[in-house]
Amino acid sequence: xxxxxxxxxxxxxxxxxxxxxxxxxxxxxxxxxxxxxxxxxxxxxxxxxxxxxxxxxxxxxxxxxxxxxxxxxxxxxxxxxxxxxxxxxxxxxxxxxxxxxxxxxxxxxxxxxxxxxxxxxxxxxxxxxxxxxxxxxxxxxxxxxxxxxxxxxxxxxxxxxxxxxxxxxxxxxxxxxxxxxxxxxxxxxxxxxxxxxxxxxxxxxxxxxxxxxxxxxxxxxxxxxxxxxxxxxxxxxxxxxxxxxxxxxxxxxxxxxxxxxxxxxxxxxxxxxxxxxxxxxxxxxxxxxxxxxxxxxxxxxxxxxxxxxxxxxxxxxx
Numbered sequence: 001x002x003x004x005x006x007x008x009x010x011x012x013x014x015x016x017x018x019x020x021x022x023x024x025x026x027x028x029x030x031x032x033x034x035x036x037x038x039x040x041x042x043x044x045x046x047x048x049x050x051x052x053x054x055x056x057x058x059x060x061x062x063x064x065x066x067x068x069x070x071x072x073x074x075x076x077x078x079x080x081x082x083x084x085x086x087x088x089x090x091x092x093x094x095x096x097x098x099x100x101x102x103x104x105x106x107x108x109x110x111x112x113x114x115x116x117x118x119x120x121x122x123x124x125x126x127x128x129x130x131x132x133x134x135x136x137x138x139x140x141x142x143x144x145x146x147x148x149x150x151x152x153x154x155x156x157x158x159x160x161x162x163x164x165x166x167x168x169x170x171x172x173x174x175x176x177x178x179x180x181x182x183x184x185x186x187x188x189x190x191x192x193x194x195x196x197x198x199x200x201x202x203x204x205x206x207x208x209x210x211x212x213x214x215x216x217x218x219x220x221x222x223x224x225x226x227x228x229x230x231x232x233x234x235x236x237x238x239x240x241x242x243x244x245x246x247x248x249x250x251x252x253x254x255x256x257x258x259x260x261x262x263x264x265x266x267x268x269x270x271x272x273x274x275x276x277x278x279x280x281x282x283x284x285x286x287x288x289x290x291x292x293x294x295x296x297x298x299x300x301x302x303x304x305x306x307x308x309x310x311x312x313x314x315x316x317x318x
Contacts, residue, residue, distance in 0.1 A: 090191030105247030219272030
């Protein structure tokens, strides 16, 4: 085991289990004054991710990026793997604003601004400063091929996804830069300061993080950032409909504000949006619920339509 020199719980404790994700169970531990999160992964792959995530978070805790701090990691061949991280105070945004936040356009604007700011801060960190090797970044052709194989394995039939795949293959850009990729960045990945919704108190959900092209985060964020309640993604993932509410940034504003804060090459960012839609189509096809399967073709069609306006040779269908 590993214990960070930041103090550990030692008073009588109570434990409350929270909703499990597909990869891990979470428990809130409290001594009545302070609280911590105990996380237990399901399966060997999730175990390895937890170990890697803890290493990354220990490094990120020394940066300006707000993250939960690992306090303990128990990992051996004879014991069940788990870790303990600090519980950070703040509002987590899911399918609606918490009651403690004013449900106003101004609040939604501030949440949008806080999200873009922390994403740009993440993408401004040199991977070497947090123990990551830039040379480990997956080349974009290999990344795209991996998602293609996963889609083919589902057996789903979606002509628009085939068109999107062909256009992405015809327009693969060079890496914009090599940075830290969160892997699942959205409003629900953040905790916001109750007194100021523009301030993020923690970035959560690091289990898919690694080194790569940070524009992959922007592309997936924009694919999930609904502007209309009738978009295919909202029928599959209803919580994404929140960003259609008055006050939240539009997709173009998210992109514009992000561009003002980062220095890497953004000329081909629309390619990464297409990749984001492909990723969602793959995950929806793998989920195989009626709602997810029904969303695959419309999401592909939306991606193809957007790609047609990208102005990027190959991606636009020229």
